[in-house]
Structures are given as structure tokens and as C-alpha cells.
Amino acid sequence: MRDQADCPVTPKAALIARRRALLSTFDGPALVAAGRAPARNYPANPYGFRANSHFLYFAARPMEGAALLFHDGKCTLLAQPPDPEDALWHGPRPTFEALADALGVDDVKSVGDAAQIVGSLDDVATLPPQDEATARWVSGLLGRTVTAGGGASLEGVDAALADAVISLRLVHDEAAVAQMRFAAAVSVEAHRAGMRATRPGAGEQATYAAMVDVFRRHGCEDAYPPIVTVHGEVLHQHAHDGATADGDLLLADVGGESPEGWAADITRTWPVGGSYSGSQRAIYDVVLEAQRRAIAAATPGRRYRDVHETAKRALVEGLVELGILRGEVDGLIERGAAALFFPHGVGHIIGLDVHDMEDLGDRAGYAPGRERAEAFGDAFLRLDRDLAPGMAVTIEPGFYQVPGILADERLTAAVGDDLRRDALAAFADVRGIRIEDDVLITDGGNEVLTGALAKEASEVEAIVRSG
Numbered sequence: 097m098r099d100q101a102d103c104p105v106t107p108k109a110a111l112i113a114r115r116r117a118l119l120s121t122f123d124g125p126a127l128v129a130a131g132r133a134p135a136r137n138y139p140a141n142p143y144g145f146r147a148n149s150h151f152l153y154f155a156a157r158p159m160e161g162a163a164l165l166f167h168d169g170k171c172t173l174l175a176q177p178p179d180p181e182d183a184l185w186h187g188p189r190p191t192f193e194a195l196a197d198a199l200g201v202d203d204v205k206s207v208g209d210a211a212q213i214v215g216s217l218d219d220v221a222t223l224p225p226q227d228e229a230t231a232r233w234v235s236g237l238l239g240r241t242v243t244a245g246g247g248a249s250l251e252g253v254d255a256a257l258a259d260a261v262i263s264l265r266l267v268h269d270e271a272a273v274a275q276m277r278f279a280a281a282v283s284v285e286a287h288r289a290g291m292r293a294t295r296p297g298a299g300e301q302a303t304y305a306a307m308v309d310v311f312r313r314h315g316c317e318d319a320y321p322p323i324v325t326v327h328g329e330v331l332h333q334h335a336h337d338g339a340t341a342d343g344d345l346l347l348a349d350v351g352g353e354s355p356e357g358w359a360a361d362i363t364r365t366w367p368v369g370g371s372y373s374g375s376q377r378a379i380y381d382v383v384l385e386a387q388r389r390a391i392a393a394a395t396p397g398r399r400y401r402d403v404h405e406t407a408k409r410a411l412v413e414g415l416v417e418l419g420i421l422r423g424e425v426d427g428l429i430e431r432g433a434a435a436l437f438f439p440h441g442v443g444h445i446i447g448l449d450v451h452d453m454e455d456l457g458d459r460a461g462y463a464p465g466r467e468r469a470e471a472f473g474d475a476f477l478r479l480d481r482d483l484a485p486g487m488a489v490t491i492e493p494g495f496y497q498v499p500g501i502l503a504d505e506r507l508t509a510a511v512g513d514d515l516r517r518d519a520l521a522a523f524a525d526v527r528g529i530r531i532e533d534d535v536l537i538t539d540g541g542n543e544v545l546t547g548a549l550a551k552e553a554s555e556v557e558a559i560v561r562s563g
């Protein structure tokens with residue numbers, strides 16, 4: 097199926113163990129569908145197919161139009177049967193015997209018979225389809241309407257299935273960690289290539305192309321739309337057609353996903369001309385210190401909200417030292433000073449999805465009984481669970497000068513004159529800095545999966561200059 101020498105393949109035994117683990121905690125029938133490729137303009141010209149992550153967790157292959165049926169202690173793969181026309185246009189499909197052997201499922205049947213098989217069962221649970229085309233198809237198989245993006249309002253058997261899948265996918269097994277290590281290593285290489293390709297006048301596209309090129313050469317897709325921009329203050333800037341000039345900082349939030357779909361998520365912010373200015377370097381070091389302290393806090397048993405608070409505190413302390421904020425740190429944090437410059441959460445769980453299992457709403461990210469805070473900034477925290485060995489999270493504090501925030505009286509009033517706008521003016525060449533790594537929680541603390549990528553300012557400068 098693949099010939100990429102350096103890409104790990106999840107062993108059949110690991111897939112069997114995952115399916116058994118699900119069956120041992122969820123005994124009702126359940127259909128986990130891979131999905132359908134959406135058409136760009138007509139069906140024979142589709143967008144690249146990316147299977148649903150829950151399906152990939154149990155099957156590790158992006159099989160369009162397939163589904164797994166969990167029932168009566170067994171797992172049946174419902175797959176497209178081999179067809180002579182497919183052999184002409186797309187190459188031959190594997191036989192059902194070959195599929196059963198490769199995946200270690202109990203049985204393989206034609207997906208054409210799925211509606212009839214599923215129709216003979218009561219209360220078949222499923223998980224939210226990723227798009228409308230898949231939702232229509234799954235609704236037809238189940239004989240009831242399921243909606244795309246319905247993860248925030250799951251009920252009954254669907255909610256019970258989601259909870260069983262969440263408890264499995266929250267804690268990564270060895271095969272999952274191997275996939276994430278691969279995605280991390282390729283993404284580290286992509287960032288180095290991006291740093292080397294960046295120069296004044298080359299434009300954001302030169303950096304973007306160099307990074308995506310590394311993914312494609314390793315059989316990886318983008319795990320999410322790459323952010324490659326000199327406007328780091330626009331948090332999800334997906335255009336990369338801007339000019340790059342000496343004095344700009346370039347923020348690259350770029351991660352690849354392994355051929356089996358496992359994600360990496362890395363951000364670095366580097367100087368286009370090869371040297372941070374004094375003001376850029378000062379803020380960069382504040383963000384780096386916040387990231388280091390947050391990573392040190394990400395240990396087993398620690399509540400992730402505390403990790404977020406650790407990053408906020410480090411940022412506010414650093415900004416007080418630079419004279420941008422004035423006053424006592426606890427009071428500044430209480431008055432919302434951190435969110436003025438760091439208006440998002442410190443990170444999220446990561447796995448098969450970059451924001452892992454966000455299709456299930458906050459069910460995955462928030463422990464039962466915990467809810468999002470209301471305060472600006474904290475409200476965007478995507479994770480509030482106690483960390484445990486085997487979980488993987490990102491740690492990604494930042495500093496941004498977002499004009500719409502700094503001009504918003506409702507957000508700045510509580511800080512008032514303790515936001516020293518005259519001092520802040522000396523840092524005008526810092527629009528946005530974020531530093532993001534992927535962290536696996538271990539028995540003894542944690543391991544930074546993306547730790548091979550430089551983040552010390554002088555080391556980053558050296559890579560940019562080496563291009």
C-alpha cells in the first residue's frame with residue numbers, strides 16, 4: 097500500500113487491540129464511517145479524501161465509502177467490493193479476503209448491503225459525520241438523520257459511543273506515539289526548510305512552498321491549513337501571498353499529518369532578515385520563558401487549566417519587567433491583562449486531529465463537570481482535564497498586538513493606565529509571536545515530541561541565516 101521507507105505502519109495487532117477495547121466498554125451496535133470525498137465541481141474531480149479520524153483510529157487506512165460495524169462482540173468492515181471499472185481507472189481494489197487479513201477484522205461485507213445489515217439491528221450508535229455528503233450517506237445507512245458537526249449535542253447511544261471512544265483516544269498507545277513521532281519529525285524538518293527559504297523580497301509563498309514540499313516528499317498532508325505570515329497578529333491567517341521585508345517577523349504554524357492521519361502542530365516565529373531586533377528579541381524571550389514554564393508544568397496529575405495559568409503568569413511577569421504593564425502580577429491577571437496580548441488558550445489535545453476529537457464538542461477536551469470560563473481569552477481554552485501519561489497536548493503561548501483588542505475599551509478598561517501604551521510603542525515591530533510544541537505526558541513528566549526544532553532565539557537566527 098505504501099513504500100515510504102521511513103513511515104511507520106500501525107501493526108494489525110494494535111488495531112485489533114483498539115477494536116477489542118471499544119467492544120469491551122461499549123456493547124451496543126455502532127457504525128463508524130470513513131466518509132465520502134466531497135466533489136470540487138463534479139464527482140469525478142473530488143477533493144483529496146481524508147477519512148474520519150475515528151475510522152482511522154480503528155482501521156488506519158483512508159478507505160473511502162467504507163465503515164466499521166461493531167456488533168455482538170465482533171467488528172465487520174463494510175467495504176466497496178472489487179469492481180472491473182475500478183481496476184481500469186484507479187487500479188484494482190483488494191479482495192475482501194485480503195482486507196480481512198490486513199486489518200484483522202472478523203468479517204468483511206459489501207457496503208452495498210450495509211443498509212440492510214444495519215436495518216436489522218436496534219439503536220445503532222454513530223459519531224458525527226465530518227461533512228454534509230458523509231452525513232447524507234450515513235443517514236441512508238442508519239435509516240435516521242445524522243447531521244454533520246453535531247458533536248456538541250450528542251444524545252443517547254451516540255453520546256455513550258462518543259464517551260467510550262474518547263476514553264480510548266485520550267491516551268495514546270505505542271503505535272499512535274510512533275505515528276506522532278513521525279509527523280513531528282517531518283514537521284521539524286519542514287520548519288527548518290521554511291526558515292532557510294525565508295528572505296526579504298522572497299514573499300511568504302517561498303517559505304510556504306519549502307515547508308509543504310517537505311511534507312509531500314514524506315507522504316504527509318497538512319494536518320490543518322498552514323499559517324505562514326508576517327501578520328502573526330491575525331491568529332488564523334490562511335493566505336500566504338504577502339511580501340516579506342527585512343525587519344518583519346514571520347510566524348509559521350505548520351504541521352504535517354502522517355499517511356495514517358496522525359498530526360503534528362508546530363509554531364515558530366523567526367526574523368525574515370536573519371536577526372531579531374532588540375524589541376523583537378525582548379518579547380520573543382518573554383514568550384519563550386512562558387512556553388518553557390508551561391511545558392515544565394505539563395506533568396501527570398496536573399490540571400491543564402493550571403498550565404494555562406502558568407503561561408499567563410509568566411507572560412504578565414515578563415511584560416511588567418519590560419515596562420509594558422505596571423503593577424502587581426496577580427491583580428493584573430485578575431483584571432484581564434494577560435488576555436490583552438495572549439487572547440487564546442495555551443493549547444489543546446493532539447492526536448489524529450490537530451485539535452483532537454473537537455468534532456465531539458467539549459466532551460473530549462473538558463472533564464465531566466468542567467466548563468469553559470467566561471472571561472475573554474480563557475474562554476478559548478480548549479482543554480481542561482487532568483493530564484495523564486499517554487496524553488499528548490500542545491503548549492503554545494503567544495504575544496500579539498491585535499489593534500481590535502487594544503482599542504476595545506470593554507477589554508482594556510480594567511487594566512487602564514497600567515497598560516503603558518507609551519512603553520508599548522517601542523515594540524511596534526512585534527505584531528505576533530507564538531511558540532508551539534507537542535508534548536507527550538509520560539509517567540515521569542513529559543517528552544517534547546517536537547523538541548528537536550530550535551527555539552532559542554540565537555539558534556533560530558542561525559538556521560534562517562544558513563539559507
Ligand code: GLY
Binds near residue numbers: 349361444532
Ligand atoms: N494550528 C492550530 C493550533 O495551533 O491550534
Ligand code: MN
Binds near residue numbers: 444
Ligand atoms: Mn495548536
Ligand code: MN
Binds near residue numbers: 349350362363532
Ligand atoms: Mn498550531
